[in-house]
Amino acid sequence: MTTQTVILTGLRAVYGTGSRRVTALDGVTTSFGSGTFTAVMGPSGSGKSTLLHCAAGLDRPTEGTVTVDGTRLDELGEDDLTRLRRDRIGFVFQAFNLVSTLTAAQNVELPLRLAGRRPPAREVTAALAAVGLAGRARHRPSELSGGEQQRVALARALITRPAVVFADEPTGALDSGTSRQVLRLLRTLVDDHGQTVVMVTHDPTAAAYADRVLLLADGRLADELTGGITAAVAALVAEPGLAPAGGSPQPAERSC
Numbered sequence: 001m002t003t004q005t006v007i008l009t010g011l012r013a014v015y016g017t018g019s020r021r022v023t024a025l026d027g028v029t030t031s032f033g034s035g036t037f038t039a040v041m042g043p044s045g046s047g048k049s050t051l052l053h054c055a056a057g058l059d060r061p062t063e064g065t066v067t068v069d070g071t072r073l074d075e076l077g078e079d080d081l082t083r084l085r086r087d088r089i090g091f092v093f094q095a096f097n098l099v100s101t102l103t104a105a106q107n108v109e110l111p112l113r114l115a116g117r118r119p120p121a122r123e124v125t126a127a128l129a130a131v132g133l134a135g136r137a138r139h140r141p142s143e144l145s146g147g148e149q150q151r152v153a154l155a156r157a158l159i160t161r162p163a164v165v166f167a168d169e170p171t172g173a174l175d176s177g178t179s180r181q182v183l184r185l186l187r188t189l190v191d192d193h194g195q196t197v198v199m200v201t202h203d204p205t206a207a208a209y210a211d212r213v214l215l216l217a218d219g220r221l222a223d224e225l226t227g228g229i230t231a232a233v234a235a236l237v238a239e240p241g242l243a244p245a246g247g248s249p250q251p252a253e254r255s256c
């Protein structure tokens with residue numbers, strides 16, 4: 001039986017008050033099984049980033065519960081939540097968010113340093129090798145391509161061996177060839193290392209790398225696809241109201 005690494009129950013997220021009140025999530029219940037790759041899609045403003053941020057403990061939902069690796073986030077105080085986020089959750093952002101003054105190796109070891117640990121050099125080297133960047137350890141972000149920077153960010157997210165990696169538009173700033181490298185890498189992490197990955201994307205080609213696609217509309221789960229994802233996503237994104245922002249449907253092939 002698949003273990004559920006992340007469980008979301010009745011998630012509601014409401015921002016603002018009065019005429020400025022926005023319901024970003026409106027009762028989302030779902031879970032992400034251990035060693036699975038899920039893509040979250042939907043129109044702009046449908047609540048994708050809010051879902052990811054709540055699931056990763058970066059935002060607190062207005063209602064509902066998030067359980068990560070058996071721990072309910074709402075039962076944790078700020079310090080324990082910070083610790084759980086640092087130790088059990090990896091996060092990859094569209095903008096890479098590397099520290100420009102640090103080398104690739106120093107960026108990768110940062111989460112462990114922040115936890116007061118001095119990681120053995122071989123651990124950092126292995127993390128960089130796992131993303132195909134063993135030879136770039138001493139390069140600073142400005143000396144790396146966009147795809148290489150994102151792979152350093154991925155190595156940084158993986159160095160703590162997190163229960164789950166959340167990725168918010170990880171290929172949004174990359175060209176299609178470089179995107180494929182990053183997506184293949186995510187797929188390999190799931191297939192070969194049993195990593196759990198949840199990725200927000202606007203791009204049906206990226207979603208085709210996932211095992212399952214969740215479609216959000218107006219803060220609710222509008223649909224869920226598994227198997228034959230490529231054709232199903234392409235058909236669904238052609239439907240008005242579910243079309244993701246910023247991406248036209250494209251024929252997608254799962255190439256790994």
Ligand SMILES: Nc1ncnc2c1ncn2[C@@H]1O[C@H](COP(=O)(O)OP(=O)(O)OP(=O)(O)O)[C@@H](O)[C@H]1O
Pocket residue numbers: 015016022023024042043044045046047048049050051245
């Ligand atoms: N901090 C905030 N304060 C007020 N409203 C917010 C806040 N964060 C998100 N929202 C609103 O909640 C809704 C959902 O936002 P969210 O960023 O989750 O959507 P999204 O699906 O990720 O959109 P996009 O694809 O454009 O990134 C939007 O209407 C947004 O304006």
